[in-house]
Amino acid sequence: MTDPLSIRRLYGRAKGHKLRAGQALLVEETLPRVAVPEDGPLDAQRLFGAPRPLEFEIGFGAGEHLAAQAAMRPGHGFIGCEPFLNGVVGALAKIEDEELANVRLHMGDALGVLERLPDHSLERVYLLHPDPWPKARHAKRRMVNHGPLDLIAAKLRPGGEFRLGTDDPTYCRWSMMIMNARRDFVWQAATAQDFLTRPDDWPQTRYEAKARTKGHEVWYFRYLRV
Numbered sequence: 764m765t766d767p768l769s770i771r772r773l774y775g776r777a778k779g780h781k782l783r784a785g786q787a788l789l790v791e792e793t794l795p796r797v798a799v800p801e802d803g804p805l806d807a808q809r810l811f812g813a814p815r816p817l818e819f820e821i822g823f824g825a826g827e828h829l830a831a832q833a834a835m836r837p838g839h840g841f842i843g844c845e846p847f848l849n850g851v852v853g854a855l856a857k858i859e860d861e862e863l864a865n866v867r868l869h870m871g872d873a874l875g876v877l878e879r880l881p882d883h884s885l886e887r888v889y890l891l892h893p894d895p896w897p898k899a900r901h902a903k904r905r906m907v908n909h910g911p912l913d914l915i916a917a918k919l920r921p922g923g924e925f926r927l928g929t930d931d932p933t934y935c936r937w938s939m940m941i942m943n944a945r946r947d948f949v950w951q952a953a954t955a956q957d958f959l960t961r962p963d964d965w966p967q968t969r970y971e972a973k974a975r976t977k978g979h980e981v982w983y984f985r986y987l988r989v
Contacts, residue, residue: 782848782849782852786852786856789852789855789856789859790848790851790852790855793855793858793859794851794855794868794870797855797858797866797867797868798867798868798869798870799842799844799867799868799869799876803879804879804880804881805876805879805880806880806881806884807840807884810840810842810867811840811865811867815838815839815840815865816836816838816839816840816886817839817840817841817842817880817884817885817886818832818836818839818840818841818842818885818886818887818888818889819841819842819843819844819873819876819877819880819885819887819888819889819918820832820841820842820843820844820888820889820890820891821844821873821888821889821890821893821906822844822845822846822873822890822891822893822894822906823843823844823845823850823854823889823891824845824847824850824853824891824892824968824969824970825849825850825853825854825969826843826845826850826851826853826854826855826856826857826858827853827857827966827967827968827969828889828891828965828966828967828968829841829843829854829857829866829889830854830857830858830861830863830866831966832889832964832966833863833865833866834861834863835964836865837864837865838865839865839886840865840866840867841865841866841867842866842867842868842869842876843866843867843868843869844868844869844870844871844872844873844876845868845869845870846870846871846872848870851868851870854866854868855868874911874914877914877915877918878914880918881918882917882918883917883918883919883920883921883923884918884920885918885919885920885923886919886920886923886924887919887923887924887925887926888915888918888919888923888924888925888926889926890906890907890925890926890927890928891926891927891928891968891970891971892928892929892930892968892970892971892974893905893906893907893929893934895929895931895933895934897931897933897934902937905934905937907927907934907937907938907941907942908941909941909945912941912942912945912948916945916947916948916988919988920988921988921989922987922988923987923988924951924985924986924987924988925948925985925986925987925988926965926983926984926985926986927942927983927984927986928965928968928971928981928982928983928984929981929982929984930970930971930974930979930980930981930982932980935982938984942984942986946989947988947989948986948987948988948989949986949987949989950984950985950986951985951986951987952984952985958982958983958984958985959980959981959982959983960983961981961983962983962985965983
């Protein structure tokens with residue numbers, strides 16, 4: 764596996780506009796209740812108090828996809844990681860509004876949390892509209908690289924699913940090149956429509972909606988762990 768230090772560095776801002784009073788209250792009161800523990804091994808028992816299937820979203824934005832998936836499968840446990848404070852606040856609001864008891868959040872690096880989970884413990888991993896880092900010299904910063912993918916592959920159970928969504932043509936081509944070089948994932952696409960049409964159980968994110976309003980094509984990749 765790639766040196767962990769080379770795949771863990773976070774780039775970009777972690778905080779946007781100033782929080783309103785209600786948002787600050789979510790961070791003060793709700794986040795500690797649903798936060799992933801800061802250290803030690805993680806599993807469903809520790810996170811949710813009982814064994815259950817686990818799903819993991821890397822960079823959940825404002826949490827609309829994470830919350831929708833959690834609402835669809837209340838018997839599963841969902842772990843979301845997002846370095847952007849205002850995105851975490853958005854997810855906290857959805858957790859409160861929808862009374863979701865099956866979501867745990869981490870504000871920061873997803874790879875460090877992934878490392879602490881048992882191998883073969885995840886049903887799904889989601890990476891939706893990640894920062895494309897379009898310049899060639901920044902390609903090593905993309906999440907779709909062999910170091911992070913080695914870790915994702917280790918944590919997915921056999922038959923588990925890795926979902927990747929992007930509207931960036933460079934990231935699309937890059938991802939196809941990287942994923943096609945691997946033998947531990949099988950692409951679940953037989954025709955072009957299979958990755959041009961969003962599956963019914965793939966809730967739209969605000970990033971996707973924004974891309975659509977700009978006239979961008981969106982690609983939906985589904986890979987099974989073998």
